[in-house]
Amino acid sequence: MTPPSAESASRRASAYRWLATGREALDAMLAAIDAAKEEVLLETYIFSAEAIGQRFRDALIAACQRGVRVRVLLDAVGSVTLPTAFWAPLVEAGGEFCWFNPFRAGERYGCRNHRKLMVTDREVAYIGGYNIAKVYYGDGVHRGWRDLGMELRGAMVAPLVESFQAQFDIAALKPPSYPPLKRAPLDTEVRGEGWRLLFSGPGRGHASFKRSLVGDLWNARKVQIISAYFLPTWRLRRALVRVVRQGGEVELILAGKSDIFTAQLACRSLYSRLMRAGIRIYEYEPQILHAKLFIIDDVAYVGSANLDARSLRLNHELLLRVNHPDVAAQGKALFARDLAQSRYISPAAWKASRNWFRILLEKAAYFLLARIDPYITSIRWRRRAARVIKPDLVEGTTDELARKAESR
Secondary structure: OOOHHHHHHHHHHOOEEEEOOHHHHHHHHHHHHHHOOOEEEEEEOOEOOOHHHHHHHHHHHHHHHOOOEEEEEEEOOOOOOOOHHHHHHHHHOOOEEEEEOOOEOOEOOOOOEOOOEEEEOOOEEEEEOOOEOHHHOOOOOOOOOEOOEEEEEOOOHHHHHHHHHHHHHHHHOOOOOOOOHHHOOOOEEEEEOOEEEEEEOOOOOOOHHHHHHHHHHOOOOEEEEEEOOEOOOHHHHHHHHHHHHOOOEEEEEEEOOOOOHHHHHHHHOOHHHHHHOOOEEEEEOOOOEOOEEEEEOOEEEEEOOOEOHHHHHHOEEEEEEEEOHHHHHHHHHHHHHHHOOEEEOOHHHHHHHOOHHHHHHHHHHHHHHHHHHHHHHHHHHHHHHHHHOOHHHOOOOHHHHHHHHHHO
């Protein structure tokens, strides 16, 4: 007979299923929509009108026609090329659609909803780095960008539903009632047995997942990170260096090919100092890297957040922290597979390849993304909040702000 503790651990492990590629994740999501009986909640940053996007829309429309409640929330900047009319058939079928933080009066607001989440029937959830577009529909080696995610069941699904509802309800307000950046509510987290959901958004103070990462790194022995856009804060860099100085190992898989050249330049500006500290750096070569995976001993993080200034300070993000050796072991296998497809950056070869122009370009990119972009975005957000939200609305939680705005 299996000991109760082993049964409990096995049950917890079965609540998580790694989705090793973007194609596997998107196929699983489509199958879940087809099987939905009561509700489908979909939230993403980029949604394309390409064939894969049309498949999702058609599946959602079919769900509506079966009597399923469907709600879709898209970021207005991430999906800027998608016309609102694309969703007219869904709305006609009874579904609901909303833009997050749309453009108004010619202004652009830099704090974006970068989360990727789908929940069906309040039983199954999907999180990860992949958006819904053609480039994500592949294996990351021979076709499509390299990405991954996770299917979730169990107790963590309910807080994901609540989180979606909060984002959707506030975005649907006319006008949306976002709190001022300098008084935005603190990041939140929800804990369960062996797991922790980390919800972060714009505002002062440390992001919840940054605090969690630093805490896990404090006594870590083995750290493996895949990050498409890598621009960690000084505190996070210091924590990674501390792991090596205490006799541990740190391996980074970063983008050999990137869709944002400036982000790659900024990331490479950190290589020399990280390698001097003993951190091993690899660049993923077959396709553009878009995955986000952090493994610290037997703890695995998966979700939408990169280790850059936007994810750490400006965007709405969602990460799951799982403390389970079997789940971490599967994550380590994914890391090993990507490592085999990556090129090791030798400190000597890297130093020999540098020239003053390249170094200057990388430093300029770092300054732009780590300093200028957050500063300008903060100013714009504060100006927008001053116009949209009256003084009596600046106190309280996001939910309270939404209720007050509705009652005006």
